[in-house]
Amino acid sequence: MANTLYNKHIISIPELSRDELALIVATAGELKARPNPTLLKNKVIASCFFEASTRTRLSFETAIQRLGGSVIGFPDGGNTSSGKKGETLADSVRVISSYVDGFVMRHPKEGAARLASEFSEGVPVVNGGDGANQHPTQTLLDLFSIYETQGRLDNLNIAMVGDLKYGRTVHSLTQALSKFEGNRFFYIAPDALAMPEHLLDELTAAGHPYSLHSSITDVVPELDVLYMTRVQKERFDESEYAHIKAAFILNAAMLRDAKPNMKVMHPLPRVDEITVDVDKTPHAYYFEQAENGVYAREALLALVLNEQVEGVAQ
Numbered sequence: 001m002a003n004t005l006y007n008k009h010i011i012s013i014p015e016l017s018r019d020e021l022a023l024i025v026a027t028a029g030e031l032k033a034r035p036n037p038t039l040l041k042n043k044v045i046a047s048c049f050f051e052a053s054t055r056t057r058l059s060f061e062t063a064i065q066r067l068g069g070s071v072i073g074f075p076d077g078g079n080t081s082s083g084k085k086g087e088t089l090a091d092s093v094r095v096i097s098s099y100v101d102g103f104v105m106r107h108p109k110e111g112a113a114r115l116a117s118e119f120s121e122g123v124p125v126v127n128g129g130d131g132a133n134q135h136p137t138q139t140l141l142d143l144f145s146i147y148e149t150q151g152r153l154d155n156l157n158i159a160m161v162g163d164l165k166y167g168r169t170v171h172s173l174t175q176a177l178s179k180f181e182g183n184r185f186f187y188i189a190p191d192a193l194a195m196p197e198h199l200l201d202e203l204t205a206a207g208h209p210y211s212l213h214s215s216i217t218d219v220v221p222e223l224d225v226l227y228m229t230r231v232q233k234e235r236f237d238e239s240e241y242a243h244i245k246a247a248f249i250l251n252a253a254m255l256r257d258a259k260p261n262m263k264v265m266h267p268l269p270r271v272d273e274i275t276v277d278v279d280k281t282p283h284a285y286y287f288e289q290a291e292n293g294v295y296a297r298e299a300l301l302a303l304v305l306n307e308q309v310e311g312v313a314q
């Protein structure tokens with residue numbers, strides 16, 4: 001079967017099929033079990049970050065080097081690239097893509113990765129996050145983490161907590177899990193940060209049940225995955241934030257009635273929405289999840305930059 005990811009721009013989750021998502025997850029498992037330092041041999045990949053990142057940038061750069069490739073780029077494009085002199089993103093992409101085999105980027109503006117894909121001179125672009133829009137590679141590592149811990153990507157009960165309005169990770173993860181069968185979604189957010197209606201409508205159209213809640217503990221016993229995100233203080237006035245904050249902070253006592261294999265995930269960075277006592281429970285999985293970013297990104301790059309990946313059923 002042809003590798004449909006070969007040479008493909010990875011801009012948003014809706015553009016990836018269920019089979020492509022499953023292939024990336026399976027390949028990540030292969031590469032975690034059996035490292036392959038040759039898959040990106042002789043390939044140069046640009047890692048251009050116009051917005052701050054710890055995990056996405058460093059796990060991409062680790063993945064590239066672990067697969068035998070090399071990296072060029074910048075961690076702070078706003079200050080260190082010619083964008084500071086007024087060069088357009090389109091011109092920067094056109095030039096950088098002429099140097100490399102693949103182009104990974106993060107940008108604060110929604111739609112920036114799509115624009116880059118239109119100017120990238122035949123080189124595949126991978127979106128490392130564009131504003132509040134999409135973060136597809138976070139979703140790939142989330143899917144891999146769910147598969148690693150639950151053994152499946154269907155028939156799951158998953159809760160998403162926090163800023164569901166602006167949180168690009170929960171948007172992408174909802175869209176990805178809605179491609180699989182029998183998943184049920186529980187959304188827990190302040191009214192002002194509720195999941196966008198158009199995404200809820202997509203779930204309904206795909207036949208997935210969802211429900212909205214104001215308390216984490218109400219749903220904990222039903223869950224396979226509890227996906228926490230940060231509620232940004234700056235979106236509220238001080239007294240309003242003090243009131244809602246308590247409802248969206250997870251502590252170890254709140255997990256008392258959780259299923260033994262229920263896992264707490266978080267894209268990180270965490271600020272104060274998961275107290276450190278949760279770290280010591282068997283439910284905490286967010287640091288392993290961050291490590292899985294290396295394997296998921298290795299898998300993606302291997303499949304996008306090689307027509308055939310040895311040892312992987314395509």
Ligand code: CP
Pocket residue numbers: 052053054055056057129138267268269
């Ligand atoms: N999860 C995530 O995207 O982290 P960074 O912002 O550190 O890349």
